[in-house]
Amino acid sequence: MSSPAMAARNTLRRSLLYVPGSSQRFLDKSRSLAADCLTYDLEDSVTPHMKAEARSLVRRAIDQPTPSNIRKRAVRINSVDSGLALGDLTEVLQSPNLTTIVIPKVNSASDLTFVTDVINHTLAQQKNQSPEARPPISLSPLSNPLNPLTNLTQICSSTPLLQGLIFAAEDFALDLSITRTPSLTEFLFARSAIATAARAAELPSTIDLVCTAYKSDKADGSPPATLEEECRDGRRLGFNGKQCIHPTQVKTANAIFGPDEEETRWAVRVVIADEKAAAAGRGAWTLDGKMIDVPVAEKARLLLGRQLPVGLMLRSCRKSGSIRSLNRAFFL
Structure with missing residues (x-):
């Protein structure tokens, strides 16, 4: 792997903040935030009738230079099974600034193989750009370890573009018909499986589940106790970053997953x-x-x-x- 590709692959992400791709207001505001990885979302936060418009908005957003306060920018495409992934990739890969693609609902290695093939084919067609003119692209799948002994191993070895694993807690809960509790004990096996698989494959980035609490429950306005405990619990399990759904969560994630x-x-x-x-x-x-x-x-x-x-x-x-x-x- 080339040194630029290795550098991109080894970038740790303490905070991965999702930004709805269909909102120009949120896209504009996101440029002033300070997250390790700003992730423009084309999936869950975008209604079906807004998918096409969101692609264009996100494409224009990543065409702009990366603000100095943001380490990396990514795009979460729609799942391969949705039939929308090819359209998403075709659009966002036109931007020379794209560095990371987040892929949701990944349950098998074939999803990553498909995305890798589309990337290679698309970039090969861009004859007006030399490979050195754009940063290398890495992949981060949202994994749902229903069969961790086989699927996670295959996923981790499916593509040289893989940067790390992200735990898809809500998809996991839906598939198993389980209820999320404050203790998160129902996710312990799945989280441990993902953290272990990533370490075994020497992947640098393991990003933990979303915390649904973001509003302060304290008089001084300090972060919710739930968010702080979830971050510490994730770090103890071997994760080195957390998915964020609100800008107020980023500071806590950066602090707890950062150097002590x-x-x-x-x-x-x-x-x-x-x-x-x-x-x-x-x-x-x-x-x-x-x-x-x-x-x-x-x-x-x-x-x-x-x-x-x-x-x-x-x-x-x-x-x-x-x-x-x-x-x-x-x-x-």
Whole structure:
């Protein structure tokens, strides 16, 4: 995979905010928001008689340059089974700024194979554009793990364009005729299956279910407790981002799925001390009274690898030999 494609594939998304594609007002307002991934929606938020118009509105929206406050912009097309996906793709792929396609109701690898084939064919027909003139395109399916032992494995290996998995909680609840509860225990198996499958396939992005609460239930206007707990619960399960349906949810998702200061400090101390231990020929050692071995050290490296500024700082210090100053900065 080329380095630009790898860079696009490895972009983490703490918040994925849906914007109705049929509303020009919402599309305009979205440019002032600060989400990791702004996702223009052509599916659930668009009524059937507005589908064609929404395609045109979204196409014009992504034709505009990406605002500096937004990392990535995506388009959620209609499902392959709907018969609308080809029309959606034909329109939005004309924009040279499109980087990510979100595909709903994906239950088999064939859906992603179809989308990949359409992308390759469409881009090949754009003879007036060189491949280097546009960013690489990645895919993020909304997966419903009804048969996780086979479908998720096949989905994760179906296309080199795959960036990650998104949990389609409402589709899952509908298919199984289950009722969503505040504890979310009815989704535990499905969420764990998705997070595990993504990690096994080394996909960088795993985005958790939508939280339906967005209005503050506190006098100070702070985020709903439900939203905060759902984000923390998702992070504990292995997700590194959350779907958002309202701009007020983005700040909470970014904060909870972003770097934790205490955790980052611990990871830097572990990585530095592990290098010292390796130089001294020790495979296991202790830090703050706790044993640190290879799996723990690798976890610390993985955590820092996802935080580009810290990772660059470590590499720079290694090259310059200034690990001692970094030790002092992190109280080693």
